[in-house]
Amino acid sequence: WLAVAAARNAAYDRGWLQAHDAGVPVGSVGNLTAGGTGKTPFVAWLAGELRRAGRTVAIVSRGHGGAPPAPVVVVEHDPARPGHAARVAGDEPAMLAAAGAADLVVVGRDRVAAARLAAARGADVVVLDDGFQHRRLTRRLDIVLVDARDPFGGGRALPAGLLRESPAGLARADLCVLTRAAPELAARDGWIEPDRLPPEFAAQLARLGPAAPPVCAAALRPQALELPDGRCVAPDALAGRPVLLVSGIAGPQGFERTVAALGARIAAHLAWPDHHPFSPADARRIAEALRESGAELVVTTRKDRIRWPQDAPQPAVLDVGIETAAGPRIVARVLDAIGPREPDRR
Template identity: 40%
Template sequence: MDQRRAIEIMSGGRGGLGAGLLRAATWALSKPYACLVRLRRWLYGVGVFSPHQAPAPVISIGNITTGGTGKTPMVAWVVEWLKAAGMSPAILTRGYKARQGKSDEAEMLWKLTAAPVVADADRVGSARAAVEAGADVLVLDDGFQHRRLKRDLDIVLIDATNPFGFGHCLPRGLLREPLSALREADAIVITRSDMIAPAELEALSACLAELAPQASLHRAGHAPTAVVVEAGRHLPPRHLEGRKIVAFCGIGNPEAFFACLEGLHAELAERIAFDDHVAYGQPELARIRQAAEASGAQALVTTAKDRVKLVRPDLPAPLWTLKVEICITDGREVLLDRIRGAVRR
């Protein structure tokens, strides 16, 4: 089952007997899953399991749902601030769906930050290796559920467009653990906060304040900063205005990417959403080629995360990349104070 169909079933958008039976079956499976992840967090909390202390401060950036909440831009934002403050950060990532020892997430993080990136499922070992190589602060990518490594600051991202993953744990919904886990967050950043109505945003903020009264609350948006065209030239985002394009991506929240392009007044002749972490093979490239030729698009536009996986793809139209950065729109100084406090340990 592809990602789009799974989301339609989880959200209730797909009707019919088959979809209803799947929702019932996955609801039943989600209950023992939720109990297990809650038990695991509790065992760490009471000291049955002990997290490992890294030889340098650890800032974790994670989420409570699967899919794209904006972790990669947030990691880049934190790393850039640490570097500007005179520190030597390294990024620890698990290297999800690595191929031939390489991870698209790791490669993208390195290109965004020029900071050392260690891709290894063993975060304890990678923390040690990063410090031995010269890092004096560690940024843990997708770390909220990774309890083995003790952290000095837990930043959790909540996507305003789907904050609670349809209200259920996996596999019925997108929650990686029950919402009670938010009580252990130090800071919560509502990403894509500019993509919902002000009243919805206020209601979400109030809900999060109740779920995590100990956490500072912040808001962020995703700002397009450039269109990378042929030969790596960077043009302003307005370069897309009025241009007929085919947009494609393989990320956790493709609709946010498409909405961003529409906000730049590009003409989307077709939008193609592949599964998150897609490996671009011949079937995917054939679909992109067909869309480009059928639509007469002036260009193909994708994300930076997808672009690193496309090496000489032989497409019938120019391949452009939309660069996006996260922008903390509310509570920036408070968040920076939390980061300063974490690195002073």
């Protein structure tokens, strides 16, 4: 796997494979590993910050797990059919569209075509979701997210492990964000010195020398708990309550740690693979586990709620978001890379 990734990167580096322009500036957010870094919350956060800076933002995604009716689709959220967008576009784009994270969300296997459609619909900047390895689309900036607890996915490549490419690929990054970072790192508003970084990660940056990107940190924090009746309360409402966790995400252990840190008593955790399409059989299993575990509440993630099986017990949804003191520095770096909005747009 790593050899194939290295060969493909070399082909782009040497000009044997060509990148294509979307007509508007593109900033990519991606990983070295397969999931678990908090990429989707970060994409939502960055798109929101760019909108607050006055930009018209599209998020472009491949739409993993979806079955779109056309090669390129603008994701529409329909509250009357909450699972429809996930079936068409995939759970993460559907979640981003439902949250209103960007002016529009576009999915397509051909992300060049998707980005061009976003430009035609009025976007003046595209945030490319999960785009670090997708070099066919020209970008002004590559942001790479790295999990502070396991920077390189145990060091094993796909399919046996999590690495999508060699850690040396960080030399292509313009900025690295250490996610799931300790509070003292996430509270730093500037670039982080190597001696404060996880040793494995710091050693890799040292090997890159001058090509190493600047690093800042962010934390994933619980923001709200949406109860089954639709009311939103503070996440610490889980304290002391026996709960059944249900997830189909990369890194379910992180979800479990987050809920436990809120003081909940985890009676059981049903963990399916990332993007798992819930079935009627899964709904019955959830109901059975709720009865047998003695839990008084099912708790799931926002991403799983988008795909929730119709006949399963209604869950509480724990929303998490990005918190970083380095936010202004990250946004300034992105705005500097993408440049000012063209005067003929909006």
